[in-house]
Amino acid sequence: MAFQLTVDDLPDLVRGAALLGTGGGGDPQIGRVLVAHALGERSITILSPEDLDDDALVIPTAMMGAPSVLLERLPRGTEPVDALRRLEAQIGRPASATMPIESGGINSTIPLLVAAQTGLPVVDADGMGRAFPELQMETFAIYGIDGSPLAIADERGYTAVVDTGADNRRMEAYARAVTVRMGGVGYIAEYAMSGADVKRTAIPGTLSLALRLGRTLREAREGHRDPIDALAEMLPDTLYRHGSRLFTGKVVDVDRRTEGGFTRGVARLAAFESDSSCEVEFQNEFLVARVDGQVRTVVPDLITALHLETGEPITAESLRYGQRVCVFAIATPEIMRTAAALEAFGPQAFGLAEEFVPVEHISAPLGGGA
Amino acid sequence: MAFQLTVDDLPDLVRGAALLGTGGGGDPQIGRVLVAHALGERSITILSPEDLDDDALVIPTAMMGAPSVLLERLPRGTEPVDALRRLEAQIGRPASATMPIESGGINSTIPLLVAAQTGLPVVDADGMGRAFPELQMETFAIYGIDGSPLAIADERGYTAVVDTGADNRRMEAYARAVTVRMGGVGYIAEYAMSGADVKRTAIPGTLSLALRLGRTLREAREGHRDPIDALAEMLPDTLYRHGSRLFTGKVVDVDRRTEGGFTRGVARLAAFESDSSCEVEFQNEFLVARVDGQVRTVVPDLITALHLETGEPITAESLRYGQRVCVFAIATPEIMRTAAALEAFGPQAFGLAEEFVPVEHISAPLGGGA
Known part of the structure; x- marks a missing residue:
């Protein structure tokens, strides 16, 4: 059940995503502004996991780092696509779609930013159904997907690619070390997986749930409930x-x-x-x-x-x-x-x-x- | 003036290299044992910079990290070749030779270990003519060679590739961060360059100088001088x-x-x-x-x-x-x-x-x- 997401959906979506973000996942407004700016009058195709071909290549994208730092170091906006392209080059194959790794203010919107800039669709699912602070804390990892290779990019266009095989905990540690040296925030592409693996390991429907949660809060407010x-x-x-x-x-x-x-x-x-x-x-x-x-x-x-x-x-x-x-x-x-x-x-x-x-x-x- | 280096040359070479290492560069005996073990009765071809074709691809290899840690975490011996192979894959071309980045107990021997395992020749030159603690402190960098992309490998076979364009200081910072998380020691391949660039930017003859310094000290001792x-x-x-x-x-x-x-x-x-x-x-x-x-x-x-x-x-x-x-x-x-x-x-x-x-x-x- 694919649908089109426009700039008008963003306020509800980031509100709901921030709620699922459980206090983390970064300030929701930063991601919203970046996506709105990149998207303009166009729309983003949101795919359900079941819309994916089993052999599609899905590359999730995200921000990594301390949300407090993000408030002081706004992204240029090019970083997530830099990370995606770097990982595509590493794998030797272009992505069919991107996807959030978690639900949260900024990390629900980073894949939307990538979509707005590249035209890729975004899968309505993620690997946490909420936000968590570390990259091995993914249903993807728990149900057998390697996070590696992971690509990380900073606002200077500098990149690193980390490959720790099946050891997602070390992937997190090595990437976190680079993130700290990048100034506390980096942008990543990781857990590249097939459409079949998305259906098997991801938590489905979390983008549309965020949209619905945000709308519920707003409509209650508007209706004086x-x-x-x-x-x-x-x-x-x-x-x-x-x-x-x-x-x-x-x-x-x-x-x-x-x-x-x-x-x-x-x-x-x-x-x-x-x-x-x-x-x-x-x-x-x-x-x-x-x-x-x-x-x-x-x-x-x-x-x-x-x-x-x-x-x-x-x-x-x-x-x-x-x-x-x-x-x-x-x-x-x-x-x-x-x-x-x-x-x-x-x-x-x-x-x-x-x-x-x-x-x-x-x-x-x-x-x-x- | 290429020459063949055998296991019998190693004691003099590591003694002279440790002297040029100015207190750093790691314990000389660790590298010596690794090379001796990998080399056996064979020999390593040592090339002068002028022996290189101008379009040869030279990939220097080295240990990165705290020498004190190296004493407690001996290398498996496979790490430097892992780094070299990772960088070759990144560049899309195999190396014609490897080379030290510095003179020092372990870092004069890491390229010899790579040579013993791969059959590659080693260039008689390096980028410091001594040892220094950081990767931007190379004549290569000073005279216009980018250290990036840099590949780093640990004893688990895990790798990272750092690419900071012409910014060798950030390359050092990002790679150092990974090294610390790897446990304090990593093995690197970086400053990939052409034979022409080796002739232009490297300090020539430092391996044969180390050999001569080590021999001078030993012969004086043997001659009661x-x-x-x-x-x-x-x-x-x-x-x-x-x-x-x-x-x-x-x-x-x-x-x-x-x-x-x-x-x-x-x-x-x-x-x-x-x-x-x-x-x-x-x-x-x-x-x-x-x-x-x-x-x-x-x-x-x-x-x-x-x-x-x-x-x-x-x-x-x-x-x-x-x-x-x-x-x-x-x-x-x-x-x-x-x-x-x-x-x-x-x-x-x-x-x-x-x-x-x-x-x-x-x-x-x-x-x-x-």
Whole structure:
């Protein structure tokens, strides 16, 4: 079910993608502006995985680095295509389509930018169904696709190609090292795969889901309904199945640092009318939310921070003292909760002591919350 | 004037190369053992630059990283050829010969290892005529050759290819970042160039010079002559023109750390029969020698540490408390003292406050010394 995406779809899409980005994935507006500028009056063809020939070559494209740095170092806009072309040269074959590696403010839009510049279609799917900070944390990797060779490009047109065979963890490490030296941000093409492999390993429909999430928030707002209620009502009808309010309050403290190519830290919130408090740890993305010291949601389930009144998603690097926020949890698709998946991006993969417990078992029922 | 190099030549060659390595370039014995093992009873063809066809493709090969780490992480032996093959694939053409990028214990032998494994000849020349810690510090770079594309390989067979166009400083930075993540040591192929460019930009005859230096030290020892006197007498007859004793004494202190992919630190020596003292700073290689607070030799002139009795060169990572040492200075070839050369690897390039002054102007005359 291919469809055409135009510049008018971008505001909803980046809003929904930022929500799925769980605080990471980069500022949604940067990607939006770049795509709008490159696209003009034209449109982008979005393909469902089932629209792909089994032997099509799909090359995902993305930004790599610390979202905080991205705010200070805007991309020239040519970097992602440089990375794509470099990887095509390496493989010796042109891509049939590009695809996001994750859902998130900037990384849902980088493939759209590539599409706007090259005319390639974009596959409506990705390898996380949310955002994660590291490149081995992909359903592609978990279900047997090599990330290598990976191409990385910077704004000077400089490139590196990393090849670590089946070792996606080392691919991440070597590429991260280059990203840091590039100034904290690089643009990558990796996990080149066949159409058949996309159908087998990707999380389907995440671009159109982002579009729908963003539209739901906007339409609720326009209709004077509570956007967060609208979100909680819509989610059971998706691959994600469950969403609930975890905590409502004011941001009272944010510790944030850029370290090893990541934005790391912790945000603390206080309830408006009780002593209750909430702490959210992040490494680019929100990893764990604790209310009054008790874990309420942990990776790979999704933790989002939404402006209390507008429902607009807030990234970890935009959290500021005094913001009125709803911390909202969303269950991750089942493909992200297998033993292999939890080994790659469960709590232990981030050095957390907590065991993974599905959010629907530890949080208030749909629509409820603190 | 091509000649054949056999396993019997290696002890002299690595001794002389370690001397030109000015304390860096890695432990000479590691490279020697690897080459001896790979070579067996065969021989390696060593070509003079003038033996090369102008359109030959010469691909230099080397180790990159902290020599201190190399002592703990011995190479498998396959890494340099992996890097060479990766770069050949990148360029789309096989190498006609390999060549050292610098003179030094391990980096004079890496191309010999490649030759022993592939049958390629080795060019009797390099891009430093000594050792330096960074890849942009090459006569190749100074006289217009791009280091990119650079291929780097680790002991797992993993590779990266860095391409920063004409920006050799960024090539160094990106490759260094990968080297650090590879565990502190990687093996590289870079500065691919034509035979004509070798003739124009390389320092000729440095492998045969290393062989001759090593032989001079050994023969003096065998003939019960002072090896350091023999060295000082031999140097005026070479491209280096000048060598003199700077300081004789005992190592009393060594501060050494591995940092950012380099071995950095300072060694302090005390004279045997006076209050005189000498301080030698190093970043892989010895950079500056001060006697009683006065600069006596500074990069790019060569500072070496020789065992007082045997004349055996000591690397910066082998300096130990109590060693009896002669600090010996050697003038660098004139091609290494041009304004462009001093900008790339003069004192300022290493963050030193001193201006470059040729060692023959500030040190005792040939054969003299403290």
